[in-house]
Amino acid sequence: MPRLKLLRGRASWNECQLDADLNVVGRDASRANIVLQDANNVVSRRHAAIIRDTNRYYIVDCSKAGTTLNNRRLVKSERYLLASNDLIQICNHVLTFLDSSDEQVGSNDSVRLDDSDSSGFSAVVELSSGSWRSRKAANSQAKLATMIELTQNLRNRNSLEELLDHAIDTLLSLYGQAHRGIVVLTRSRVQQTVTSVARYREGEEVQTAIVSTGLIEAVAARRVAALADDGLMICAPLIDEDDECLGVIRLDSRTRPFSQDDLDVFATAATVLAMVVENRALHELALRAREMHLELKVANEVQIGLLPADLPRIKGYEFFDYYSPAKKVGGDYYDYIEGDGQRLAVVLGDVAGKGIPAALFMAKVASEMSVFLNSGLDPVSVLNQLNRRFDTRNPRNTLVTMVLAILDYMNHEVVLVNAGHMAPLVRQADGTVKEVGREHTGLPLGVKPTCQYGESRVPIGVGETIVFYSDGVTDALSPEGERYGTARLRAILSEHLGDASSFGERIMEDIHQFVMDAQQFDDMCLVSVSRNAAV
Numbered sequence: 199m200p201r202l203k204l205l206r207g208r209a210s211w212n213e214c215q216l217d218a219d220l221n222v223v224g225r226d227a228s229r230a231n232i233v234l235q236d237a238n239n240v241v242s243r244r245h246a247a248i249i250r251d252t253n254r255y256y257i258v259d260c261s262k263a264g265t266t267l268n269n270r271r272l273v274k275s276e277r278y279l280l281a282s283n284d285l286i287q288i289c290n291h292v293l294t295f296l297d298s299s300d301e302q303v304g305s306n307d308s309v310r311l312d313d314s315d316s317s318g319f320s321a322v323v324e325l326s327s328g329s330w331r332s333r334k335a336a337n338s339q340a341k342l343a344t345m346i347e348l349t350q351n352l353r354n355r356n357s358l359e360e361l362l363d364h365a366i367d368t369l370l371s372l373y374g375q376a377h378r379g380i381v382v383l384t385r386s387r388v389q390q391t392v393t394s395v396a397r398y399r400e401g402e403e404v405q406t407a408i409v410s411t412g413l414i415e416a417v418a419a420r421r422v423a424a425l426a427d428d429g430l431m432i433c434a435p436l437i438d439e440d441d442e443c444l445g446v447i448r449l450d451s452r453t454r455p456f457s458q459d460d461l462d463v464f465a466t467a468a469t470v471l472a473m474v475v476e477n478r479a480l481h482e483l484a485l486r487a488r489e490m491h492l493e494l495k496v497a498n499e500v501q502i503g504l505l506p507a508d509l510p511r512i513k514g515y516e517f518f519d520y521y522s523p524a525k526k527v528g529g530d531y532y533d534y535i536e537g538d539g540q541r542l543a544v545v546l547g548d549v550a551g552k553g554i555p556a557a558l559f560m561a562k563v564a565s566e567m568s569v570f571l572n573s574g575l576d577p578v579s580v581l582n583q584l585n586r587r588f589d590t591r592n593p594r595n596t597l598v599t600m601v602l603a604i605l606d607y608m609n610h611e612v613v614l615v616n617a618g619h620m621a622p623l624v625r626q627a628d629g630t631v632k633e634v635g636r637e638h639t640g641l642p643l644g645v646k647p648t649c650q651y652g653e654s655r656v657p658i659g660v661g662e663t664i665v666f667y668s669d670g671v672t673d674a675l676s677p678e679g680e681r682y683g684t685a686r687l688r689a690i691l692s693e694h695l696g697d698a699s700s701f702g703e704r705i706m707e708d709i710h711q712f713v714m715d716a717q718q719f720d721d722m723c724l725v726s727v728s729r730n731a732a733v
Contacts, residue, residue: 200255200297202248207291208235216255221248223288240289248280248295255280255297263289273555282394323423323434323465358383358478359395365447365471366397372467373432375454377402383436383445383475393445418443423465429455434468438476447471504561510534510542512607514731518702520724522670528721529556530668531564535571540608543571546666546725547600548619550642556721559596563643567602577604577615581643581651585617588644598643601635601666605658610729612664614654618642620669620684625691625701627661634664663701663728665691670720674709677716682709698728 200216202223214232224230226243234241242261249256257280259265259272266287267278282297366379376399383393398404417424421441423434433448447468449456456464509517519532529549534542545567549556566587570580581602588598599619603612614622614635619642621633638652658664667687674682687705694704702724709722 200250200295202232202286202293203296205285205292205294207288207293209233209291210235216248216250219250221250222246223248234288234291236289236291241291245288246286249277255295257286257295261288323461358393358475361474361478362393362395363397365474366395369447369449369464369467370397370399373449373451373456373460373464375451375456376432376449377452378450380448380450381436381445381471384443417446423461423468425456425458425461429457432456432461432464434465436468436472436475438472444472444475504564505532506534510536512542514729515605515607516698516728516730518698518724518726520702520706520722522718522722523557524670524718524721529560530670530721530723531560532666532723532725533564533568535568537571537604540606542605542607543577544603544605544666544725544727545600546619546668546723547598548668548670548721548723550597556596560598563598563600577602577613578651578653581615581617581640582649585643585649585651586647588647596644600643603664603666605727610658612656612658614638614656615651616640616654617651618645620667620672623665623667623688623691624656624658625663625665627659629692631688631691658727658729660729660731663691663698663726665701665705666725668721668723670718670722671705671709671724673720674713674722675716675719676712677714682712686712697730698726701728702726 202214202216204212204214210233218231221232222230222244223232223234224243224245225234225236225239225241227233229244232248234245240263242263245259245261245263246265247258247260249258256277257265257267257272258277259274261274264274265272267280268285269287272278280295280297282295284295286293286295362381362383366381369379370376378396378398380397381393381395417433417435421435421437421443423432425432430451431448433446435446436444438444449464505521506519509519517534521530521532522528523530530547531549532544532546534544536542545564547560547563549560549563563584566584567580570583575583581600598617600617601619601622602615602617603622605612616635616639618640621636621639623631624634625631634656635654638654640651641649656664665687672682672684672687676682686708690705690708691701694701696704705724
């Protein structure tokens with residue numbers, strides 16, 4: 199039965215079986231069936247849930263303080279698949295998930311890791327590249343036969359588990375005295391979870407295989423294949439090309455001990471198996487990376503499709519916009535939303551974060567913004583309503599800065615409502631540049647649901663340009679790590695003559711020259727609006 203084991207922290211239990219479809223972990227016994235003791239009330243009453251779904255177990259974070267899985271912070275309300283020996287941290291409590299079904303891959307036996315020491319070796323063979331060159335002539339025929347047998351039997355295996363099954367079966371056929379083979383793959387750069395496989399020779403009694411963690415640590419640290427238990431056990435680490443230990447392989451005998459020659463050939467088998475395991479794992483990583491690349495490409499196309507396809511066409515006004523995500527997709531957003539025939543809403547926002555989570559949340563914000571604007575609400579009420587929605591529809595407690603500008607192009611005035619965003623810049627006809635609307639800037643959306651926003655009214659004269667931008671513009675870094683900054687942006691606006699398009703192009707040209715080939719680390723978005731004729 200899968201279970202949780204308490205490694206650190208306080209609870210009335212040491213191990214807890216997960217025998218329900220929904221297992222809630224928290225500090226309040228009325229809301230959680232797995233209770234953690236927490237005098238400081240940092241653990242939430244209903245902190246996390248472990249869900250059973252078709253014999254798989256998933257963890258979901260339900261808290262404000264957060265939950266980590268193998269040192270990775272979970273996205274609130276999202277499901278994460280659990281594997282045996284995964285580490286779960288809830289505030290000061292550390293637990294491990296133990297699932298015998300994960301430890302029993304490909305066989306009717308289970309493998310249990312034991313923390314006892316088992317490093318007393320009767321014979322060893324070093325597995326470094328130098329030792330391989332010095333001993334390659336010994337037992338060369340047997341080694342060659344072993345390599346051929348393994349590589350032939352392990353070709354075209356569909357999964358890592360199937361590969362390990364066939365590897366053990368091959369070694370059982372090569373070592374007649376062995377009745378059982380075990381492989382334990384530890385966490386590494388190519389293996390994220392512990393995988394344990396045990397196989398028995400046909401007709402042998404199946405029992406729980408206990409593997410000493412001391413044995414794993416000893417052979418891994420010394421980089422040796424070894425005989426132990428009076429020669430009735432033979433084991434070797436699986437060392438990859440970067441000299442990292444991927445795990446341990448072991449054969450057991452009940453009757454006839456393994457010999458020194460057996461050990462020498464076994465060391466060769468471990469070397470071959472390590473190479474095959476690494477190649478298989480890297481191949482799976484490459485496939486996942488390719489799948490992620492394709493998903494990001496589609497997400498990028500979808501996000502670009504959600505942005506305005508064309509610039510607004512309003513007599514006497516000109517527009518410019520620029521958008522560049524730091525990754526394939528980003529959390530910056532801008533839009534133009536037509537009003538009542540004399541008004542146009544210009545929106546620019548920035549979600550805290552980057553990548554797919556930020557892009558998804560921004561898409562949600564953009565949709566609700568459009569609904570509120572089309573309902574006829576004034577701009578202050580739009581942001582007030584949107585901010586209140588964040589109290590119930592913001593599972594990750596994400597913050598968004600946003601500026602909403604309603605351009606009245608009949609009366610040549612802009613109404614600004616600012617939720618924690620950079621104040622827009624206005625370039626006046628005489629070259630003066632000033633920030634507008636700062637005095638009424640409120641908190642970012644998602645900080646305080648009862649926040650009430652204010653508005654600023656800014657007249658737009660002939661020859662004037664207003665610029666909206668995200669912090670990715672002013673935070674752009676040069677190769678030397680220098681920040682682009684607001685002063686440089688203001689200088690371009692002050693010194694340059696032109697309209698929205700020429701200002702926008704000049705700004706982005708200067709930023710690209712400043713950044714050169716340095717990596718873009720934040721999304722960039724810029725929108726400029728100029729009044730170029732009296733109408």
